[in-house]
Amino acid sequence: MQNNLETPKEITKEKSKDCCSNDESCGTCMKGGFPMKKEALSFITLIMVAATTMLSVLLINEKRANLSSIVLDSKSDVGSVAKTYEMPAVKSISEKIELPTPKITGKMSVEEAIQTRRSKRVYSEEPVTMSELSQILWSAQGVTDDKGHRTAPSARGVYPYSLYVVVRNVEGLESGLYLYDSESHTLGNLGLANAGELLAASGVQDNSQKAPIVIAMAVAFAKTAVSFPDNPEEVTFLEGGHIGQNIYLQAEAMKMATVVTAGFDAAKVGEILGLDKNETIVYLVPFGHLGVEVPAE
Numbered sequence: 460m461q462n463n464l465e466t467p468k469e470i471t472k473e474k475s476k477d478c479c480s481n482d483e484s485c486g487t488c489m490k491g492g493f494p495m496k497k498e499a500l501s502f503i504t505l506i507m508v509a510a511t512t513m514l515s516v517l518l519i520n521e522k523r524a525n526l527s528s529i530v531l532d533s534k535s536d537v538g539s540v541a542k543t544y545e546m547p548a549v550k551s552i553s554e555k556i557e558l559p560t561p562k563i564t565g566k567m568s569v570e571e572a573i574q575t576r577r578s579k580r581v582y583s584e585e586p587v588t589m590s591e592l593s594q595i596l597w598s599a600q601g602v603t604d605d606k607g608h609r610t611a612p613s614a615r616g617v618y619p620y621s622l623y624v625v626v627r628n629v630e631g632l633e634s635g636l637y638l639y640d641s642e643s644h645t646l647g648n649l650g651l652a653n654a655g656e657l658l659a660a661s662g663v664q665d666n667s668q669k670a671p672i673v674i675a676m677a678v679a680f681a682k683t684a685v686s687f688p689d690n691p692e693e694v695t696f697l698e699g700g701h702i703g704q705n706i707y708l709q710a711e712a713m714k715m716a717t718v719v720t721a722g723f724d725a726a727k728v729g730e731i732l733g734l735d736k737n738e739t740i741v742y743l744v745p746f747g748h749l750g751v752e753v754p755a756e
């Protein structure tokens with residue numbers, strides 16, 4: 460037993476004598492490797508660690524460069540699209556119609572409206588009154604202070620949405636197409652008397668074919684691009700959701716019916732309503748009194 464334990468010690472000592480002046484300065488021969496001084500081994504280890512670190516840094520940097528070029532590419536793609544956006548032409552308005560002053564108190568709490576809100580797609584024959592029309596438009600884009608802030612939030616206060624109103628059945632208002640003016644809380648008559656029929660014939664959903672009014676929420680991305688040149692679409696679409704929810708909650712509080720709809724051909728509907736090619740309809744929002752759904756036979 461004793462012999463077995465001593466043998467490796469002796470061999471080691473012999474090896475160290477071959478290569479190094481003493482045991483303690485030998486870096487490798489004690490482990491059976493190539494004879495080398497400890498200082499030389501430390502130096503080589505240091506070089507290898509430094510080389511590996513440099514290589515890793517180079518690889519990470521290259522990966523980062525690739526990633527940022529992808530981001531830059533996608534940004535410059537959107538940027539170049541954004542640069543092609545143009546402001547829509549100013550609409551020619553034949554007549555301005557005053558809307559009744561909207562109410563800012565009601566019978567239903569906001570909590571109750573949130574609790575009971577549902578999309579409702581069937582509307583009765585009952586005409587919408589001017590007060591109801593005024594109220595729903597105000598909830599969507601009305602001005603609520605003397606700085607021009609509106610009922611729905613807007614990134615950097617750009618307010619890129621225009622509300623076009625297809626009127627089919629509103630008490631005391633000719634059928635046609637109107638543009639809501641938030642600042643003056645008026646409707647501008649765009650003079651398209653058969654807008655309701657044109658919309659119905661354009662293949663939009665049943666709810667927008669029959670509702671007494673349909674609000675076409677249109678955006679001009681050029682307006683948002685002034686403040687958000689890299690990605691004007693993103694904030695613009697987000698804002699559409701806020702406006703849509705205001706309409707939903709206001710309709711609920713009035714015990715009326717509405718649904719936001721995105722399932723239509725925006726280019727086609729824009730064209731039949733005579734909108735500028737630089738405006739895009741994001742939502743069609745039919746609105747009216749709640750109708751009774753006829754069960755399918």
Ligand SMILES: Cc1cc2nc3c(=O)[nH]c(=O)nc-3n(C[C@H](O)[C@H](O)[C@H](O)COP(=O)(O)O)c2cc1C
Binds near residue numbers: 578
């Ligand atoms: C972005 C978006 C697009 C929608 N598009 C349509 C649509 O094209 N047609 C439709 O009937 N409802 C549409 N809706 C309404 C949803 O169908 C409805 O919100 C969903 O069925 C949930 O029902 P609720 O609104 O009663 O809670 C849309 C809703 C959102 C948020």
